[in-house]
Amino acid sequence: MDSAAILPGLSIIDQLPLLAVVLPMLAAPLCVLFGNRHIAWLLAFLASLFSFLFSFHMLLQVMDGDVLSYHLGGWAPPMGIEYRIDAANAFVLMLISGISTVILPYARRSIAYEITKVSHTLFYCCYLLCLTGLLGVVATGDAFNVFVFLEISALSTYVLVAMGAERDRRALTAAYDYLIMGTIGATFFVIGIGFLYSVTGTLNMVDMAERISTLEDNRTVQAGFAFIVVGMGLKAAIYPLHLWLPGSYTYAPSVVTAFLAATATKAAIYVLIRFMFSVFQPEFIFELHTFKWILMPLAILAMFAASLIAVFQTDLKRLLAYSSVAQVGYMILGISLASKTGLSAAIIHLFNHGITKAVLFMVVGAFLMRVGGSFTKYLNGLGKQMPITCAAFVVGGLSLIGVPGTAGFISKWVLIDAALQKDLWWLAVLIVLSSLLAVIYVWKVVEVLYMKQPDETRVLKEVPYSMLVPMWVLAIACIYFGFDTDLTLRSATVAAESLLSGGIK
């Protein structure tokens, strides 16, 4: 046997797929062992930063369609666990680790306000475990490994959400609801994997895909597909399965909300895409029916119903949570078009919405810190009192609507393009109409911030620079990716191509 094929390469570059995932995992227990919140923060930040650099390096490596394959413990796939990095998951890895790296400097002051000091080291530990889980879900090429990492991230997420209980006790019941629904989702996913394993006898995704490709009419394969879609749909908050999301996002600490909104549902959507297009063939009749009769109607329902609910919210955090459900709808819509452009639209929206929502929830955290609540009543006239923070909200809001010159515009443009390519002009109209709902709820907040009379009795100053800078880094990214689409559009297109034409070789 050729030993070079079995042993992972010797240089550090070849170890990157694993290192990006393992670094946060190793840093997590260290945070608790040191027991000092400053050291814990530094460890978390460094681990996250290196993960980001590694992910970025990998993205550059796979940008022209290459695939990095890392064999865990030197066991060659399909026997051993394989980490398989192509353009699709390198792009999502970069989003997750990048968002985490930007949010951590912000987290320091924000949790100092929202969580008691004793719990800070534990907070960073859970945060890192959550990051590990999300990165692992995306990096791995082994179906059961996805479940394990999914549960690592989910369990730490429940804890992080419950940490909001110091401000509002409803965080506890929100975390409990999330735990029940998340576990049901993950268990459905395992059942699906079990069905596929019983038919194919393998857990390696590439191997599985090869064996499934001839089994279109197999009832077990179809049942496995159904379980995986429902299970992941719960995790991704596809419209009728979104019930855990508004509560968790509303009552979790602001940092957690910003991080989860930008990454957690995105990782689940990535897994959906990976299974639908890589493991199962998108040409399967049952899959085409799922796209046309289940995913597309649900996506359209999400775009309108969730946006409409968002319009009537008075709590800014809950408003943005419902808007997240609506935005997941756009991603699912892109998937359901089952074309190269549609898939690129889903992937690019996954990225653009990630940075946009992170900005918006970070701004909410800043408001919370200064005025003590996120109800619109407290926000009257803040535009004059905290101009820099409010300007970041406006930038994020414009990107959420999809105004030209922002990142959100690019993803909606590609999505409409995908709809028109399929001659679904009515769908393009619906996308524009639902964006108008986004205009309403964003305008509602902007009106409160800039048009209402401020409460002159309270003296407010801007939040510290450690919070302003991360906010604006992402706000500027929202604008930057609205003009320079080279990185995002190119990686999304390459990712879509590799997913459709055989990330399977």
Add this chain to the structure above:
Amino acid sequence: MTLDFILGHLNYWLFIILMMIGFYIVVARGNYIKKIVGLNIFQAAVFMFYISLSKVEGGTAPIFPIDMNIDPQVVYSNPLPHVLILTAIVVGIATTSLGLALIVRIREEYGTIEEDEILEIESKLQSDENSTEGASMGGRA
């Protein structure tokens, strides 16, 4: 559907029944601890499904003889599902313990672990908020 079919798939029938019992408890019971119990039954059903998959007819425990002289006549069961389920059991325990810990905290804050009573307290909190902060649709829409 012959008797042979029903008996031949006995493990799957049992798995489905157990799974549905667990799922029903999670959905129908209002007591938070009972929900966790239901979740456990639900997960246990899936574990059993996996383990029954690994049984090979006439197969023995997949342990090679110590001198590694493997007799090609001997049939071994598939060890992989056992390994997977070992991992899944650990995950299940972690979920259960976290769920129970949350229930302890909920009991401390709300004084009850019955879902309907907690929903009552929360909807009162919500309506208080609505009267002071302005009406919102909120809730479980």
